[in-house]
Amino acid sequence: MSFSALVVRDTPERTSVESLELDDLPLHGNVLVEVDWSSINFKDALAVTGNGNIIRAELPFVPGIDLAGRIIESSDPAYSEGSAILSTGWGVGEVTWGGYSRYQRMSSDWLVPLPQGLSTRESMIVGTAGFTAMLSLQAIQEHGLPPESGPIVVTGATGGVGSFSVMLLAAAGYEVVAVTGKEEASSYLKGLGASEILPRSTFEDGARRPLDKGRWAGCVDSVGSSVLESVLSQTMTHGVVAACGLAGGHRLNTTVFPFILRGVRLIGIDSNTCPQPPRRRAWQGLRDLARSIDFDRIAHQISLEQVPEACGQLMNGGIQGRYLVDLRQSG
Numbered sequence: 001m002s003f004s005a006l007v008v009r010d011t012p013e014r015t016s017v018e019s020l021e022l023d024d025l026p027l028h029g030n031v032l033v034e035v036d037w038s039s040i041n042f043k044d045a046l047a048v049t050g051n052g053n054i055i056r057a058e059l060p061f062v063p064g065i066d067l068a069g070r071i072i073e074s075s076d077p078a079y080s081e082g083s084a085i086l087s088t089g090w091g092v093g094e095v096t097w098g099g100y101s102r103y104q105r106m107s108s109d110w111l112v113p114l115p116q117g118l119s120t121r122e123s124m125i126v127g128t129a130g131f132t133a134m135l136s137l138q139a140i141q142e143h144g145l146p147p148e149s150g151p152i153v154v155t156g157a158t159g160g161v162g163s164f165s166v167m168l169l170a171a172a173g174y175e176v177v178a179v180t181g182k183e184e185a186s187s188y189l190k191g192l193g194a195s196e197i198l199p200r201s202t203f204e205d206g207a208r209r210p211l212d213k214g215r216w217a218g219c220v221d222s223v224g225s226s227v228l229e230s231v232l233s234q235t236m237t238h239g240v241v242a243a244c245g246l247a248g249g250h251r252l253n254t255t256v257f258p259f260i261l262r263g264v265r266l267i268g269i270d271s272n273t274c275p276q277p278p279r280r281r282a283w284q285g286l287r288d289l290a291r292s293i294d295f296d297r298i299a300h301q302i303s304l305e306q307v308p309e310a311c312g313q314l315m316n317g318g319i320q321g322r323y324l325v326d327l328r329q330s331g
């Protein structure tokens, strides 16, 4: 049986859609999955374009950190043939071959049974980005910040994590202030539930002073660097900042004052290694919100062939929402 996969090779073109056989898949894990949908995240764009050393395996390699589909073969009694599953993180698409392939072998330890009420397609509109946004929302809630605490600022707001954070926070009743570098994105962000839009440029110079006027009860930050420095200095007493990204850079230059004089909590979010109990709780939360939110309005559906171009666009900060990869015609 032959099928299509996007393969990274050490050639000038770097990627091509190739026809593979099941025997070409590395013998790995205890399940074989038929992949219906994948998605594009920041890490995928790094892997596909070759920016940064995100692939920690020999080439050739199949990227794609997210996938959803059905079990074809399994030696784990928890996953019978035909059961619908999703997978995000655990190094898939970085260390082991990932979701840009109609079939993939993997470990059942990494899978989440598809929550009832969520389709495989919806789960990949969510993907790592939406899952990370939900972990961030749950961190804000679990650290005792109810909606009446005040506005939550979301940075990198038009990106995958940012768009989902705006939608999920607004649906959970929070006042959301969206920070974006895209002037034209105002109506998109208001449509997702943001009550105010601020230009990224007002945060990019970093903190004006160690403790600035407190403006935010909390934050979901996917940008890092000077933008996060600025947010920390403007976070109100006992605020919660969920740090989940580095789209603007990985360095953080701050002081201890927000932490020791305002009790600000800086919470790290790592969706990749998130253990199964909070992982499944977050997916249940996403399933519950899917009843009131139309995830489709931020989705752009593309084919495997269109992945390299979309990844190039993402690297240039140019995509809005979530790119969903349809593998159903790929074998």
Ligand SMILES: NC(=O)c1ccc[n+]([C@@H]2O[C@H](COP(=O)([O-])OP(=O)(O)OC[C@H]3O[C@@H](n4cnc5c(N)ncnc54)[C@H](OP(=O)(O)O)[C@@H]3O)[C@@H](O)[C@H]2O)c1
Pocket (backbone or CB within 6 Å): 040, 041, 042, 043, 128, 129, 132, 155, 156, 157, 158, 159, 160, 161, 162, 179, 180, 181, 182, 200, 222, 223, 243, 244, 245, 246, 247, 248, 249, 269, 270, 271, 272, 314, 315, 316, 317, 318, 319
């Ligand atoms: N911790 C985790 O588990 C986890 C999971 C998923 C993603 N992440 C990280 O979160 C970040 C966002 O991921 P994503 O998938 O949402 O990527 P994305 O779709 O590319 O979104 C990133 C957004 O950040 C803003 N941005 C882009 N370049 C920037 C720059 N140079 N300076 C400041 N802002 C910039 C843009 O939004 P605006 O134009 O609206 O400002 C862009 O849309 C990445 O760093 C990714 O590695 C972490």
